[in-house]
Amino acid sequence: MSALSRHIETLGALLLAVIWISPLVFAFWAAFHTTSDAVNFNVAAPWTLDNFRTAWAGAPWLRYFVNTFFLVTVILIGQFVITTLAGFAFAKVQFPGRDFVFILVLMQLFILPEVLIVENYAMVSRLGLFDTILGVGMPYMASAFGIFLMRQAFKGVPIELHEAARVEGCGWFGILWRVYVPLARPTYLAYALVSVSTHWNNFLWPLIVTNSPDTRPLTVGLSIFGAPENGVDISVISAATMMSVAPLLIAFLVFQRQFVQAFLRAGIK
Amino acid sequence: MAEPFVHVENVAKRWNGQLGVENISLSIPRGSFVALLGPSGCGKSTTLRLLSGLELPDEGRIVIDGRDVTTAAPSERNLSMVFQSYALFPHLSVAENVVFGLKVRKVGAAERREKLTRALEITGLLGYEKRKPGELSGGQRQRVALARAIVANQPLCLMDEPLSNLDAKLRASVRKDIKKLQVDLGITVVYVTHDQTEAMSMADMVVLMKDGHIQQTGAPEDLYYKPVNTFVAEFVGAPPMALIGGKALPGFEQAATIGLRAENVRVAEPGKGRLNCQVTDCEFLGSETFIGLSHPSATGLTVSMPGLKQIPAGEKMEISFADEDLHFFDDTGRRLTQPA
Numbered sequence: 303m304s305a306l307s308r309h310i311e312t313l314g315a316l317l318l319a320v321i322w323i324s325p326l327v328f329a330f331w332a333a334f335h336t337t338s339d340a341v342n343f344n345v346a347a348p349w350t351l352d353n354f355r356t357a358w359a360g361a362p363w364l365r366y367f368v369n370t371f372f373l374v375t376v377i378l379i380g381q382f383v384i385t386t387l388a389g390f391a392f393a394k395v396q397f398p399g400r401d402f403v404f405i406l407v408l409m410q411l412f413i414l415p416e417v418l419i420v421e422n423y424a425m426v427s428r429l430g431l432f433d434t435i436l437g438v439g440m441p442y443m444a445s446a447f448g449i450f451l452m453r454q455a456f457k458g459v460p461i462e463l464h465e466a467a468r469v470e471g472c473g474w475f476g477i478l479w480r481v482y483v484p485l486a487r488p489t490y491l492a493y494a495l496v497s498v499s500t501h502w503n504n505f506l507w508p509l510i511v512t513n514s515p516d517t518r519p520l521t522v523g524l525s526i527f528g529a530p531e532n533g534v535d536i537s538v539i540s541a542a543t544m545m546s547v548a549p550l551l552i553a554f555l556v557f558q559r560q561f562v563q564a565f566l567r568a569g570i571k
Numbered sequence: 572m573a574e575p576f577v578h579v580e581n582v583a584k585r586w587n588g589q590l591g592v593e594n595i596s597l598s599i600p601r602g603s604f605v606a607l608l609g610p611s612g613c614g615k616s617t618t619l620r621l622l623s624g625l626e627l628p629d630e631g632r633i634v635i636d637g638r639d640v641t642t643a644a645p646s647e648r649n650l651s652m653v654f655q656s657y658a659l660f661p662h663l664s665v666a667e668n669v670v671f672g673l674k675v676r677k678v679g680a681a682e683r684r685e686k687l688t689r690a691l692e693i694t695g696l697l698g699y700e701k702r703k704p705g706e707l708s709g710g711q712r713q714r715v716a717l718a719r720a721i722v723a724n725q726p727l728c729l730m731d732e733p734l735s736n737l738d739a740k741l742r743a744s745v746r747k748d749i750k751k752l753q754v755d756l757g758i759t760v761v762y763v764t765h766d767q768t769e770a771m772s773m774a775d776m777v778v779l780m781k782d783g784h785i786q787q788t789g790a791p792e793d794l795y796y797k798p799v800n801t802f803v804a805e806f807v808g809a810p811p812m813a814l815i816g817g818k819a820l821p822g823f824e825q826a827a828t829i830g831l832r833a834e835n836v837r838v839a840e841p842g843k844g845r846l847n848c849q850v851t852d853c854e855f856l857g858s859e860t861f862i863g864l865s866h867p868s869a870t871g872l873t874v875s876m877p878g879l880k881q882i883p884a885g886e887k888m889e890i891s892f893a894d895e896d897l898h899f900f901d902d903t904g905r906r907l908t909q910p911a
Binding site: 466470471476480481 | 623624625644645646650651652654655656658660661662663671672675676719
């Protein structure tokens with residue numbers, strides 16, 4: 303009985319994995335074959351790199367890569383600064399209305415970012431940040447999830463360490479920088495992984511708020527590249543997609559173990 | 572007498588509805604070793620935290636080294652602290668932990684290295700500089716905490732049950748080390764403990780507390796030989812002092828309660844004792860055996876007999892004692908100087 307159910311579980315897991323991975327596998331296969339071989343599933347067809355050459359020449363990919371890289375970096379730095387300060391305040395500083403304000407922050411978790419897209423658009427324009435990388439990143443910096451995560455991490459730091467640092471002469475910032483931030487390192491790592499992968503893949507908001515190749519991230523560039531008016535060539539689009547996801551995919555494969563461990567450790571605390 | 576080094580005047584700290592400490596007054600001479608002793612929840616740790624500045628008093632005044640520090644921040648009080656959990660920073664090495672405060676106070680690198688070496692030498696930690704606290708044994712961690720406390724050369728060191736996480740054997744040796752360190756460095760130590768052996772063996776002055784109030788302040792021998800009330804009498808000493816109702820002893824009816832220590836009790840021949848008791852239990856300790864006795868108007872009666880004794884429970888035993896070994900207390904528990 304238990305052996306049977308175990309087999310079913312394994313089978314189910316395998317099935318899910320295959321369904322999940324198949325689009326990626328197909329894109330990978332298509333990227334290295336001519337269009338007709340790809341759509342006809344001609345297994346014996348020769349491999350080719352032509353699609354990559356065509357795709358690379360078709361759009362300013364390097365610019366897009368740099369933009370995406372800047373975008374995730376700017377967002378991550380902004381998030382680290384804001385969630386650290388806010389998380390610390392909610393975890394360790396007594397001020398009137400703290401719980402109420404924290405509930406307001408948490409309510410942000412219930413609101414889909416897409417709902418706020420018009421308001422964010424207006425706000426970013428008012429700030430004069432339309433079509434800038436900072437403008438793309440701005441709405442994500444005060445992340446409620448990040449604040450919550452940091453608050454939990456800081457709450458787990460023993461109060462004696464805080465007091466010892468106080469006796470030794472640290473001020474608020476000294477304690478935060480020398481005690482809390484180093485001790486929350488696993489949480490920072492886990493959060494960074496989530497943040498980077500989310501914003502590397504983010505599409506709708508950058509599509510709306512960017513207007514020129516100078517600010518467009520990879521996702522938006524890719525969608526314009528693959529838009530029907532440019533003619534659909536499944537192999538070339540697959541090649542472009544492979545290029546877009548490659549850095550994140552390779553990073554995930556390399557850091558797979560740390561990736562999973564970071565979550566486990568952040569959870570165990 | 573010279574101005575006391577630490578002076579606490581009528582300090583009180585209350586939490587909403589909950590009793591903290593009340594009416595605490597202390598004068599601690601420079602270079603002395605003071606133990607704050609008491610059962611858990613008696614306010615000894617609160618008193619220490621008030622001294623450290625981690626809590627601020629609701630009432631009263633605290634003066635350290637001639638300076639009023641009642642509302643000063645912990646870092647402005649020129650003191651160091653050893654925590655019960657040691658409070659070592661797990662992400663820093665031993666060396667970084669020890670010089671943490673020096674670094675915060677922007678002491679130069681050369682001076683830092685010099686002080687670090689000295690502190691590690693004193694605590695016997697040379698060679699462990701690079702280790703993380705997680706890679707050390709309990710005793711070593713304790714010494715790192717001590718090294719951190721002495722490295723800055725602060726004149727006052729506060730210790731909050733620093734030995735309670737060590738095993739019994741280590742505790743005895745570290746006790747001696749701490750005492751020696753205090754004498755060698757000439758610092759003033761205020762030491763919180765619930766273990767009377769620690770307090771009695773290390774301190775020059777013991778402050779016994781209960782329910783947020785100081786019960787008695789004095790040298791260890793004062794607490795032992797002249798307890799000011801029945802609480803002190805029962806708390807200090809192992810086994811605790813026996814308390815006998817005054818009515819049970821002819822000639823001492825005026826005292827409500829009479830105290831008697833086990834070492835002053837003798838087993839008397841049948842018919843010649845002053846109290847007739849029954850044996851309740853025997854506690855063998857190696858060199859002696861404590862024999863617990865019961866008597867209708869006494870609690871905690873014990874007689875100490877040399878070597879191993881096995882007396883069945885329920886057996887009758889008569890005891891005697893000298894009048895000068897008796898302690899007298901009135902009906903509120905306070906000590907009477909004369910057998911009224």
